[in-house]
Amino acid sequence: MASEKLNPYANIRWAENQTPYSDQFEDHYYSINDGLAETDYIFLQHNHIAERLAAYHEPEKSRKSARLGVFCIAETGFGTGLSFLATLLTWQKIGQSKAVPDLHFVSFEKYPMQAEDLSLAHAAFPELEELSEELVNNYPLRLPGWHDLWLFNGRVRLTLWFGDVLKGLPECNFKVDAWYLDGFTPSRNPEMWQPELFKQMARLSQKDTTFATFTVAGEVRRGLEDAGFEVEKDDGFGHKREMCFGRLLHERRYSPKWPWFSRVPALKKDISDLRICVVGAGLAGSAVAYQLANLGAKVTVLDAEPEPEWGCPSDNAAQASGNLAGAVHPLVTADWNLRSQFYLKGFETTLKWLLPWLEAGEIHGSLDGLMQLAVDETQFKRLQDAFRRVGLPEDFAVWCDQDTASTRLGMETAYSGTFFPQGGWIEPQSVIKKCLSHPNIKVNWAHSVTEISCNASQNQDSNDPAWQILTDKSNHIADAVVLCTGALSDELNEQFHLPIRPVKGQVTHFSREDHINLPAIAVTHKGYTCPCRAQVDKQGHEIFGVTGATFEAPDRSYDMSEKAHQENLAQLTQALDTDTSLEVSLVQGKIGFRPTTPDHLPMIGPVVDFKWAQQVYYSQSHTHAVFRYPEQKYQSGLFVSNGHGARGLMSVFLAAEMIAADVSGSVQILPASLMDACHPERFDVRSWRSAKNNS
Secondary structure, eight states, X not given: XXXXXXSOOOOEEEOGGGOEEETTTTEEXXXXXXXXXXXXXXXXXXXXXHHHHHTXXXXXXXXXXXXXSEEEEEEEOOTTSHHHHHHHHHHHHHHTTSOOOEEEEEEEESSOOOHHHHHHHHTTXXXXXXXXXXXXXXXXXXXXXXXXXXXXXXXXXXXXEESOHXXXXXXXXXXXXXXXXXXXXXXXXXXXXXXXHHHHHHHXXXXXXXXXXXXXXXXXXXXXXXXXXXXXXXXXXXXXXXXXXXXXXXXXXXXXXSGGGOOOOOOSSOGGGOEEEEEOOSHHHHHHHHHHHHTTOEEEEEOSSOOOOTTSOOOOSSBGGGOSOEEEOOOOOTTOOHHHHHHHHHHHHHHXXXXXXXXXXXXXXXXXXXXXXXXXXXHHHHHHHIXXXXXXXXXXXXXXXXXXXXXXXXXXOSOOEEEEXXXXXXXXXXXXXXXXXXXXXXXXXXXXXXXEEEOTTXXXXXXXXXXXXXXXXXXXXXXXXXXXXXXXOHHHHHHTTOOOEEEEEEEXXXXXXXXXXXXXXXXXXXXXXXXXXXXXXXXXXXXXXXXXXXXOTTOOOOOOOHHHHHHHHHHHHHHSOOOOOSOXXXXXXXXXXXEEOTTSSOEEEEEEOHHHHIIIIITSOSOSOGGGSOOOOEEEEEEEEEOOGGGGGGTHHHHHHHHHHHHHTOOOSXXXXXXXXXXXXXXXXXXXXXXXXOO
16 A cells, blocks of 8 residues: 655545535535635634724834734635635725735645646636636645745735644744634544644734634534633524634733744834845845845945956856856755755745746746756655655656656756756846845945944844944944855854855856757756856857856865866766767866855854853753743844855745845744754754753
8 A cells, every 4th residue: 555645635526516525524615505605704704804904004104014014814724715815805805995904814734726626616706716816826836834925916925834734833933813713524624623723723813813613513612712712603604503703812921942943033123224234245145135125125235256247257266156057946855854845945935036037038047947867876766755755746846757858858868857847047147136236235346344243332132233344445334234155254154153164166167169969958967957148258168058066175275177077077978968078178167165054954044142042051951841941032133144055046035035024023934943944053052952062
């Protein structure tokens, strides 16, 4: 018997009135008479959604925070998305005549439907046609974990958790205004209706948070009451005799599960009043500068290198962001571990940023597909196991035998592999140029940072200090600083306890005169091979492709070597049937230094007050009950985005959104486990918790 996949899908049939019927739970998703009316009656009316949206008053402009002006609804059981669309319809109608808050709708679904089935279900409700099209066109990949959709110019955020709701709720850390307790009846879905569900609801609720549900089962009512909710009954919808609804009577205080990873407090100023300094103008720095500038902040970017000659292959030896092309694809593992989940979220964020820019011709590259060849037994087994165990959907990954892989590549290969339809290649320099062209950004090139310190005239405990940044040419004052210095800023990395390790990599460029056949699309093997935008380097070679890259730690020399070129060519000829016997000029290439971390995940987020952490955590026993440790203390206004390694194109845009959420105080865009996994202080915490750092 085949093992159960980590990523099960909905098995549905169609009943009368185009109503979907679940084979898993042997029940209809909603009333066969009028599912939209049922949704409106139970969830919207009994949570008073229309009245609460209409009563909204816009926050004062003088102290606008992203946590204000957002109405949050959480739902157990996304199903067809009917409750979301009904809520969106109400939000849209009220917004036509008066101001309404932004909407954050969070929903959990263990058995996600196909987009085509959503469309079929919605077709029964003509009034939802436009909203349904918007949802279906933005529907995420059906893979386990947390997905975000941003609609209506970012005013509506739909967060979908594909997986068990009891695993998803502990990953959340925000306050809910109203609960839609949906899902199938407790007798058919007992795994969901557990006491833990009601405890998590109470944890995420505030005083007077409301709920509504179609069921009046005794275990549900008692569970809600035990968790602190007042429960009332009303007439049910249609043939159902009763339903229940209510509110949380008193908000309870909950200690964070891991206080050393607790959320940094929001800065006290409105983001449009903040002075922000970003150190580093590579992919990481330019992305976070763009995101903050797009939210209204005034951003100064400092970079030690001179301004690049845009559109020309870079001579800058240190910056991996200057490569002519970088491969874009997710990370697939057989057990869909934290790294896979993180890079899926990063991949989705990268597509959200880059696809519109590609379509507008503002950046260079192609996201029309990438082939990952299984060039050894380890890769082959890992990819095969992922298809078998995870259940990779076809719009995410397609398994290709040798012949199919050769056809997609446009040249012969001896290997099978995985085709990622939305993967491809991007020219990093074009992305950097696009980001830094934002009118709210000022870039100071050839400004080497010599010192970063908190302004002594400010009270560091005020949570709103000013930072002083000295360069070899200037002095800057900022409310917040983001460190995006890459691999080689040893002094700054050491000052802020960032264990960044530089790993040298050499890529090989191909020119027309080399007469080498390259694949039609980007391909990864033991390295990667990509086409690139044709451009002439300073030696007069017209470059049209790139392959690489070597891993040469701990070498820090800037010299290209014939040995490294030959290593790149050997990897290419192993993977593809191409003739590289012609001599390739040693000047056709580039050196870069990847900033890496010990666990191969980047460091993203606020920087702690290390002296405080040393005193309160690391010099104390690690064996006390967690609630006895205070929450983490941070150097307010100091953040880092570094350690992106060889996968920067799949992580820097996600990092930018994470840091912007911390700066503005808005709800984070990652589940708690992934936030903790890339927390800048995780290595010291792990050492302490494992008793390796006890004093």
